[in-house]
Amino acid sequence: MDDSPRTILVTGGAGFIGTNFVEYLLRQTDVRVVVVDALTYAGQRHNLAAYEGSGRYVFVHGHIENAQLLYHLCRTCEVDTLVHLAAHTHVDRSILQAQPFVQTNVQGTVTLLEVARQIRLRRFVQMSTDEVYGECLRGECAEDTPLLPSSPYAASKAAADCFVHAYRRTYGVPAFIVRSCNVYGPYQFPEKLLPMSILCALHDEPIPLYGDGSQRRQWLYVDDLCRALWLLCCIGEPGQVYHVSSGVELTNRELVAQILQLLGKPETLMRSVPDRPGHDRRYALRWEQLRCFGWEPSVQLEEGLRRTVAWYRDHRSWWEPLWYGEYAQYRRQWYEQVLQSGVRQEG
């Protein structure tokens, strides 16, 4: 029996990964897409405005904590697959105030799982992160590595993953978890390392780097993640954990140096600031499982960075209202705070 999705509900579809994923679905597949997004500072409805009225895409402004709304939407739109991307996602903000992360990432996920208990879903896809494992100084984390999150953000994602596991075991919700390494590409809110570095460099402003910038991360271009998510929407098995990564690992300093080179800017723009408390030095995921399904990352880092830099250079009208809007004040305050705090320097 063909159990590939017909109608997918994407939570957080107006955010970075959500926008790219929904665009992928609308361009590369024939599924119908319903997006529910609270439009926090990180969500922009106009990202997908071109598809509104197309007959295959519906946008609903709402919170995932609103069980009634979600239940009603799932019923009336005949949703068969739920891809849960909505979250508060910025580690720095979680350090300043953890509560909204608990509210959305934990409570919101539990609400969605409760809704999922009451309807007939084929798959519930929980989007998670390598950060739930905490620091991985050697080797790579496997799908059954114990969770040991370091930041309030990572703890809220780990808690959500535990609820997903529990709802699968207790109530048979057909849920599985996708854990990804760092993702980059168009439409990412400017507070994250890569867009922030590009935009600072375009303005010839210093690029703040935590500590000595030697933290190591794996980096995956967003189109590759979207392909993996779609594949898993079609063949993912309840109860599983799937890792998605490129295996390409760089220090933050190396990554920013590549961006500066692409923009023809000097490395002296990098400015070391006191390290973030609890900052993990390295994450790394093992991802052979997806390779067995025929998935491979297809965009090399150099190409992905080139595309991303070009996108930000060509889409000033997208980021200017964000860069000079409310976020400008947050950025100034964050910068002052980080310089004053001097919490810990990691070597």
Ligand SMILES: NC(=O)c1ccc[n+]([C@@H]2O[C@H](COP(=O)([O-])OP(=O)(O)OC[C@H]3O[C@@H](n4cnc5c(N)ncnc54)[C@H](O)[C@@H]3O)[C@@H](O)[C@H]2O)c1
């Ligand atoms: N970006 C990465 O590198 C990365 C890596 C691994 C995992 N993830 C996970 O992928 C998912 C998407 O990440 P992203 O980078 O696109 O995040 P993002 O911050 O760009 O987008 C999050 C979206 O969720 C929406 N949202 C927030 N609270 C909501 C609520 N209560 N109800 C409904 N919508 C709400 C926001 O408006 C926004 O559109 C998250 O679950 C994140 O933890 C991201």
